Amino acid sequence: MGSKRRPHAIFQRGMMARPLNEDWYERYMKSAITISLVPEARGGPFVLWDDVAQGCREAQQLGFDAIEIFPPSAAVVRERSVAQLLADHNLALAALGTGAGWVKHKLMLTSPDAKIREQAIDFVRSIIDAAGPLNAPAIIGSMQGRWGDGVSRDQAIDWLRTALDTLGQHAAQYHVPLIYEPLNRYETNLCATVAQGVELIGELTTPNVVLLADLFHMNIEEANIADAIRSGSGYIGHVHFVDSNRRPPGLGHLNYEPIITALREIGYNGYLSAEALPWPDSLTAAKQTIKMFDTLLAV
Ligand code: LER
Numbered sequence: 001m002g003s004k005r006r007p008h009a010i011f012q013r014g015m016m017a018r019p020l021n022e023d024w025y026e027r028y029m030k031s032a033i034t035i036s037l038v039p040e041a042r043g044g045p046f047v048l049w050d051d052v053a054q055g056c057r058e059a060q061q062l063g064f065d066a067i068e069i070f071p072p073s074a075a076v077v078r079e080r081s082v083a084q085l086l087a088d089h090n091l092a093l094a095a096l097g098t099g100a101g102w103v104k105h106k107l108m109l110t111s112p113d114a115k116i117r118e119q120a121i122d123f124v125r126s127i128i129d130a131a132g133p134l135n136a137p138a139i140i141g142s143m144q145g146r147w148g149d150g151v152s153r154d155q156a157i158d159w160l161r162t163a164l165d166t167l168g169q170h171a172a173q174y175h176v177p178l179i180y181e182p183l184n185r186y187e188t189n190l191c192a193t194v195a196q197g198v199e200l201i202g203e204l205t206t207p208n209v210v211l212l213a214d215l216f217h218m219n220i221e222e223a224n225i226a227d228a229i230r231s232g233s234g235y236i237g238h239v240h241f242v243d244s245n246r247r248p249p250g251l252g253h254l255n256y257e258p259i260i261t262a263l264r265e266i267g268y269n270g271y272l273s274a275e276a277l278p279w280p281d282s283l284t285a286a287k288q289t290i291k292m293f294d295t296l297l298a299v
């Protein structure tokens with residue numbers, strides 16, 4: 001994922017004693033910060049907001065490796081010249097979110113209405129097509145929907161599986177995976193834990209779907225976050241780096257040391273991407289995130 005040519009920001013900041021070598025990108029966890037471009041998502045867990053150019057400047061100044069964008073549409077990713085901004089600021093794109101399909105258009109991959117399911121697949125496909133050329137995956141979180149409203153759990157899981165197979169295969173042409181995110185029980189009733197996620201994506205035809213471990217959701221649903229990460233070995237491909245109360249890491253009650261140890265044990269080398277509330281404000285939240293990232297990964 002992401003460009004392999006840029007030097008790792010954590011080395012540039014001189015925080016780590018490890019030697020810089022050619023395969024650093026494959027070996028180490030990387031930092032990312034979210035930027036939401038969706039006004040309807042205001043109040044949601046995104047650190048930076050509205051202005052992708054300013055977000056890139058701040059991300060670069062603070063030493064992040066990458067940004068993760070929550071865009072309203074694929075067109076906006078092109079209109080705002082994201083590719084150029086990434087190059088100008090020596091940043092990678094960690095991922096694009098697809099949640100605007102739900103927030104803006106009320107699309108769900110498991111809607112009882114076949115037309116809405118089709119539009120949901122089209123929306124996610126368009127985000128994959130915007131992310132792929134930038135070496136980045138798309139994330140399916142809230143677009144998964146929920147069962148009920150006349151739809152049985154088995155039926156909803158079947159539609160979700162079909163969608164993940166179709167879209168995972170579609171992403172493969174860009175040599176990036178598709179990311180699927182279990183959510184806590186208040187946001188979906190389909191898949192809330194890493195174990196359920198492993199079961200779901202283990203049944204797919206395509207091997208090109210990975211799991212997102214969002215520490216906020218895991219704090220609600222898992223008995224032990226570190227053990228859950230170990231049980232997701234070989235499946236976890238992205239992490240939302242956030243505290244128990246959805247504030248930036250270090251501002252809630254999560255104990256990060258066992259979490260980082262577990263991620264190292266499973267050989268996780270993807271992003272720790274800050275999907276957190278802009279608390280107390282965006283810039284302070286961003287600084288807190290990179291400080292925690294450096295502190296946790298320096299030891
Ligand atoms: C929603 O709670 C979430 O965690 C997002 O990453 C999914 O759209």
Ligand code: MN
Nearest residue numbers: 181214240275
């Ligand atoms: Mn998340």
